[in-house]
Amino acid sequence: FSKNKKERNKYYINTNKKTLEIQNNERFTYYLESMKKRKEKENEIIKEKENLSLDYILLNNPQNLSINSMIREGCIFSLNFNDTGNLMVSSNQEHSIEIWDMQTKKLKQIIQTHSEIVTDIEFFHNELDNQYMLSCSLDKTIRLWKDFKCIHTFMEHSDWVRCINVREDNTQFLSGCVSSVVKLWDIPTQRVIASVKNQNEDPNVLTTVNSLSFLNENKNLILVGLRSGEVKLFDSRINNKNDEFTKNMGLVHCFKAHDKKLNNCIINKSDKYLVTASRASLIRLWDLRKL
Numbered sequence: 196f197s198k199n200k201k202e203r204n205k206y207y208i209n210t211n212k213k214t215l216e217i218q219n220n221e222r223f224t225y226y227l228e229s230m231k232k233r234k235e236k237e238n239e240i241i242k243e244k245e246n247l248s249l250d251y252i253l254l255n256n257p258q259n260l261s262i263n264s265m266i267r268e269g270c271i272f273s274l275n276f277n278d279t280g281n282l283m284v285s286s287n288q289e290h291s292i293e294i295w296d297m298q299t300k301k302l303k304q305i306i307q308t309h310s311e312i313v314t315d316i317e318f319f320h321n322e323l324d325n326q327y328m329l330s331c332s333l334d335k336t337i338r339l340w341k342d343f344k345c346i347h348t349f350m351e352h353s354d355w356v357r358c359i360n361v362r363e364d365n366t367q368f369l370s371g372c373v374s375s376v377v378k379l380w381d382i383p384t385q386r387v388i389a390s391v392k393n394q395n396e397d398p399n400v401l402t403t404v405n406s407l408s409f410l411n412e413n414k415n416l417i418l419v420g421l422r423s424g425e426v427k428l429f430d431s432r433i434n435n436k437n438d439e440f441t442k443n444m445g446l447v448h449c450f451k452a453h454d455k456k457l458n459n460c461i462i463n464k465s466d467k468y469l470v471t472a473s474r475a476s477l478i479r480l481w482d483l484r485k486l
Contacts (some may be wrong), residue, residue, distance in 0.1 A: 241422040247475040277318040277325045286313035315358045319365045331356035371404025391444040406460045420460035424453035
């Protein structure tokens with residue numbers, strides 16, 4: 196019996212050794228196959244990156260970081276089309292502006308002169324002036340571009356510039372910053388012609404200018420959306436001069452659209468309806484005729 200027991204133990208030990216060898220071989224084979232597939236995928240990504248296109252980005256789930264983090268990292272902060280729709284611009288955390296050709300869906304050009312994140316980009320209106328655009332940044336500047344070359348830098352803001360808006364006739368534009376200053380610029384003279392500083396009664400509430408637009412029917416009226424949840428309507432014709440050139444814009448109307456953290460507000464073509472959005476996942480529709 197003792198002899199049989201030793202033989203059985205020896206048999207079990209040998210069997211276990213063979214099983215472990217088989218398992219290890221299988222694991223090693225699986226590892227090699229996994230590494231091969233991973234290498235093939237990396238090569239595909241590198242090849243696609245060399246010829247980056249919108250189709251590639253759209254077809255690959257943005258949440259799949261193992262794919263898209265190879266292309267770019269971090270946030271896209273601004274997107275816009277020109278009026279003809281043949282170009283799209285985007286800004287990234289590398290402080291760059293990317294120019295996309297919408298016919299080929301290929302990356303056409305990357306430009307970088309801002310030293311901080313580009314927060315907003317606006318093309319000039321109509322097909323003739325589409326070669327012009329404006330960009331603003333956390334570097335406190337606004338840049339004027341022609342054919343994607345910077346031709347002027349506006350430096351009058353003393354804080355991060357959050358948003359801009361170009362008037363439909365391309366003669367003026369608006370800018371708003373984190374410290375709640377709104378400026379109206381004359382494009383031909385490249386000068387500030389009106390401004391306003393939104394008063395903040397509660398120092399614990401931020402009044403960053405998150406949204407700006409000219410009204411469509413009356414271009415002298417300006418709609419301002421603040422992070423605090425307020426929406427304000429200003430008239431740029433009110434002439435309380437700050438200095439020889441600059442006047443204060445007069446407040447026409449103000450209302451609380453959201454309790455806090457308004458992100459955006461847009462007005463329809465007839466200037467009758469206003470839509471506001473907040474960080475509380477709320478979208479509200481307002482009839483401006485009844486405010």
